[in-house]
Amino acid sequence: MIEFKIIKKSKKSKARIGILTTPHGEVETPAFVPVATQGVVKTLTSEEAKMAGCQLLIANTFHLHSKPGEKIIAESGGLHQFMNWDRPLMTDSTGFQVFSLGFGSDLKVGKLLKYFPGENDQKIIIGQQPNKVKITHNGVFFKSLVSGDNIFIGPKESMNIQEKLGADIIFAFDECTAPFVTYEYAKVALSRTHRWIKVCLEEKDKNQALFGIVQGSRFKDLREESAKYIAGCEGVEGFGIGGDLGNSKEQMMEIISWTIPNLSENKPRHLLGIGYLEDMEKVIEAGIDLFDCTVPTHYARRGFAFTKEGRLDLSKTKYLTDRNSLDSNCQCETCKNYKRNYLSHLVRADEWTGSHLLTIHNLYYFNKYVTNLRERIKNEEI
Ligand SMILES: [Zn+2]
Incomplete structure (x- = not known):
């Protein structure tokens, strides 16, 4: 059960401030939604x-x-209690792993924005299966x-x-498609994603809020169709925008612009897996409310710190x-x-300890960065 209240809409862009x-x-x-893949923000305690x-x-x-299996976590009182995190929590659906352990693994591409296929690269066609996962109707x-x-999931x-x-x-189970799929493959994958969300809505716990995921790869008509379809599903309480977002940041923004106008205005929109600092203002201006990265x-963990002087x-x-x-302005425990x-x-x-201290700083810095963007929406600057 969630409630989403939009408290201010920008006059300059599609940006909005809300309370979820x-x-x-x-x-x-x-x-900004930090990633706690294994029930932990790597190197940090929940506190x-x-x-x-x-x-x-x-x-x-x-x-x-x-690992460790949901049974152990359920018997410990659920993930909140298990990891001693009393603030809001999301889980993704495993749809991303259809890509990352499937075609993404075959092509050695872990992240969707890291590989930009050229026009002449071989494309994934209908009926083709990845080496390590098998995608079926169900x-x-x-x-x-x-x-x-x-x-089997x-x-x-x-x-x-x-x-x-x-x-x-929670997120609906979907097929997150690879950047190299043909239009025909993307269309068939989308029909699976759309069929699966209906099952998710029937099966889900009534106390959890389900976000439906818009797919459709880099194809305008499929993105629009998917956004309309997911927005039309009764019981969906928010949206994820997932999958292949094109082969450049410009194309990513274009894909977002095809999607957002077809989603319900009063429900939160989460851009899955994108959160570079330089992207944040743009995606917020496009009407995104949440993004993880x-x-x-x-x-x-690789020794980089984000600061006002750059990385x-x-x-x-x-x-x-x-x-x-x-960073001379930073008030984090590390600084x-x-x-x-x-x-x-x-x-x-x-x-x-180096990874640990830099993680504290980087998360603080990203969170502050988004706090400033919220202030700028309030002040009519973006
Ligand atoms: Zn700091």
Whole structure:
């Protein structure tokens, strides 16, 4: 059960400010949603994620199903209690793994925006199956990353697992298509996604809010058809925009612009898996309320800090003698207590604490960045 109240709409763009109320509290939107794949924001405790300003986290159904299994989590009182996170929580449906463990794995592309196929590249055609997953009418056969066993997940299974995990917001099971699919493949995949959402709506726990996912790859008519179809499904409480978002940032914005006008105005819209700092203002202006991304945490573990001076690579020797904080404006626990020289030393020495301290800073920085964007919408600047 969620409630979404739009408290201000921009006159300059499609940006809006909202309050998303869930059984575990409120989220001020637009909001950045950090990724907690395994029920943890990598290297942080749940208390530290709160201190870094995180309002809402997204965990991964497939990974938690594989390890430790939803039964253990349900018996521990659900994922909130299991990970000691009392703020709002989302779980994704496993639809992304249809891509990442399927054609994405075959083509060694983990992220949708990292690979831009050319016009002459071989395309995925109807009937083609990935090497490690099998996509059927009723759902998808995966191989467990833990035991190698076959795992079948369809819309019903996804809802049952997500019910046991007990997040406030759950996503419908969909087929997240790879960037190389033909129009015909995308159309057939979309018909599966649309059939599966009906099953999700029948099976889902009534206390959880279901977000339907708009697919349709890079094809305008399919995106429009999908947005209209998902928006027309009774019981859908919000929207995810997923899948292949084209081969450039411009095309991503174009795809969003085909989608948003066909979604209900009064329900939250979540852009799945996109959250580079330079994209945030644009996607918010296009009418996006929520977006998740691993960028701040992923880069932190590789020694990068996001600051008002840009992205700093702390592994560079010049930072070993730099006694400034990462960002002179930042009020995070890392910037309050440590300087660039020590952080650089930790990164270069491969110390776990370096990843930990940079993750705290990067998340704080991203959350503050979005807080500022909310202020700018309030002030009619965007
Ligand atoms: Zn900081």
